[in-house]
Amino acid sequence: MDSSANSETVIQGIPASAGIAHGQVFLYLQNELEIPQYTVDPERRGAEIARFEQALVVTRQQIRQVQEQVRKNTSEEEALIFDAHQMVLEDQALIGETIRDFQASGLNIETCFNAVAQRYVQAFAEIDDEYLRERAADIKDVTKRVLLVLLGQAATSLTQLVEQRVIVAEDISPSEAAGIDRSSALGIVTDAGSRTSHAVIVARSMKIPAVVGVNDLTTRVKDGDWILVDGYEGVVIVNPSAATMFRYGRIQSEKKTFETQLMAVNELPAETLDGVTVKLRANIERPEEVALVKQYRAAGVGLYRTEFLFLNSHVVPTEEQQYAAYRTIVEGLAPEPVTIRTLDLGGDKPMPGNPHLIGPEANPFLGFRAIRMCLEHPEMFKDQLRAVLRASAHGRVDLMYPMISGAEELARANALLEEAKAEVRARGQAFDAALRVGTMIEIPSAALTADVLAERCDFFSIGTNDLIQYLLAIDRGNNRIAHLYDPAHPAVVRVLKGVVDEAHKRGIKVSVCGEMAGDPVFVPLLLGLGIDELSLTPTLLPAVKYIVRSMRLSEAQAMAREALAQTDPKKTYALVEAFYKARVQPAG
Secondary structure (H helix, E strand, O other): OOHHHOOOEEEEOEEEEOOEEEEEEEEEOOOOOOOOOOEOOHHHHHHHHHHHHHHHHHHHHHHHHHHHHHHHHOOHHHHOHHHHHHHHHOOHHHHHHHHHHHHHHOEOHHHHHHHHHHHHHHHHHOOOOHHHHOOHHHHHHHHHHHHHHHHOOOOOOHHHOOOOEEEEEOOOOHHHHHOOOOOOEEEEEEOOOOOOOHHHHHHHHHOOOEEEOOOOHHHOOOOOOEEEEEOOOOEEEEOOOHHHHHHHHHHHHHHHHHHHHHHHHOOOOOEOOOOOEOEEEEEEOOHHHHHHHHHOOOOOEEEEEOHHHHHOOOOOOOHHHHHHHHHHHHHHHOOOOEEEEOOOOEOOEOOOOOHHHOOOOOOHHHOOOHHHHHHHOHHHHHHHHHHHHHHHHHOOEEEEEOOOOOHHHHHHHHHHHHHHHHHHHHOOOOOOOOOEEEEEEOOHHHHHOHHHHHOOOOEEEEOHHHHHHHHHOOOOOOOOOHHHOOOOOHHHHHHHHHHHHHHHHOOOEEEEOOHHHHOOOOHHHHHHOOOOEEEEOHHHHHHHHHHHHOOOHHHHHHHHHHHHHOOOHHHHHHHHHHHHHHHOOOOO
C-alpha cells in the first residue's frame, strides 16, 4: 500500500476499545535495546551483583511513580496493573536465577538478566490462555526498565505526544500506555496485541478507541497520514474519503446513543420478553476484580480461575494463602455465589517459578494439565480443596473441576475432596457441608458421556474455547488455521444440545463460561439450546443483558431448532446474526 497515493485503504484488525477516531498518524517506533556482552573480572563480581540490586531498587521507584500517575489519570483498577510489575521485581526465582547464571558464567549482569527474563517471557508466551499470554508483556516491560537503568539510558515515552494524533505502534507496553495523555491521543492502533493487553485495558479506561493485530501497519503508514479508527468493528481506514467520513459520522452518533442505552439497561434484571430470568455471572482471575463484578451487576462469579495465584508466585501457594484469596472473593460477593475452578495449570500454562512441577511436553494441549496434574500431586491438590472448603463457610461456594475426561477422573477427584473434608472437620474448621461440585465440559469424551457424569455431579459448566478447539482439531494459536475455529460448526451446535439434554434429564443445570457466553450474537443460540446460565467478562455484561431483554426465549428456541438442522456453518452463523440484528438496532 502506498499511503502517499491518497487512495482510501481499508485494513481489518481486532476491535479492542470501542469508539471511532479520526486524525493524523503519530508513528511510535520502539528500538530494540543493544545489550553489550563482556566478562566481569572476579574481583568485581560482588560490585556487579550490587549494581543489579540497585537497578531493581531504582526500577521499583520508577514503577511506583508510574502507578501514581495512572491512579490520578484513570482509576485505582488500572493502577493495579502495576502491582504485577512489582511482583516481577520481587520474584526471588527470577532474581536468584540471574545471580546464579552470573556466578556460573561471569558474563555481565545485563546479559544474564536478559537471558533469564527471556526464558520467563517464552514460558508465558506459549500459554494457551490469551489473558495469561499477555502477561509476558509485564515481564518484557519490567525487563526493559531494569536494562535501561543498568545501561544508564533514558526510557522513551508517549508523553512526547503534544498534539492530537492517532498513535500507531508495533505494540505498546503497560508503562508506555500509562504515559498516554487522553487529551492528545485520539486513538491507538498496534501491529501486535490482543483484546486483553494492558495497552487495551488502559485505552478502554480512558475511552480511547483502539484496534490491535493490524499486521505491519507501522511499515505501511508514515507520520502525518490521515487515518480513521473504528474500535467497534476493528477496522482501520487510511486516507478515508469524504463519503466514508460522512458515513462514520452517522455511525459514531448511533453507537454513542446505543452505548448509553446499554448502560441504562444493565441496571435492569436479565429477563426475556416472555418473562424468563437468565443468570449472568462473571469470569474473574483476581480478588481485586470483585469491585468490577459489582459495578457491572453480575449475579456472582461463574468462573474464578485459581491458577493466577500460582502463576504470580515462584512457589506453590500454601493452603493459608489460597484460603485468604478465596475468602476475600466469597465474602466480598456474598450472598451471590462464587464458582471456584480448581487449578488449571498444565503444559500450556507452566509455572515459571516452578517449571519442574509439570515439565516440558511435545504436545501440551493434550498433555499433563489441569485435573490430570492435580490427581498426580494429591497433597498439593488437597491444599487447594481444603482452602476452598474453608472459604465456603463465608458465603456460597460452588467447586468445579477442569478438563475432566470421564467418570473415573471425577470419582478420583471426589475421593480426594472427601479426604479434604475429613481433614478440615478433624481440625474443627467450618465449611459448607452442602457445597455443590461441578464438572467442566471441555473435552469431547466428557461431552459424549454427559449422561454418566451428570449422575455424579451437581452442575456442568461448558468451556466452549477448549471444547471447540478439541472438537474441530484446531489450534487457536496457529494463524494458518485459526479461521477454522468456528462456534457455528454443526458439530459444536449438536454437542452443546446433547450436553444440555443429558444434564436436564438428570435435573442438573448447565452454564457456559467460554467466549461464546460473552458474544451477544451467539447468546440467543445458547439460550435457545437450553443453556441455563452464562458466565462472562464483566465488561461484556451490558451488551449480553441487552440482547436477553430484547428477545423471547420461545423465539430463540425456534431459531436453535433451525440451527440444529443446518449443515453449513456459514448458514448457521447467518441465522444467529439475523436473529440478533432484528432485535438490536442502535437508535439513530
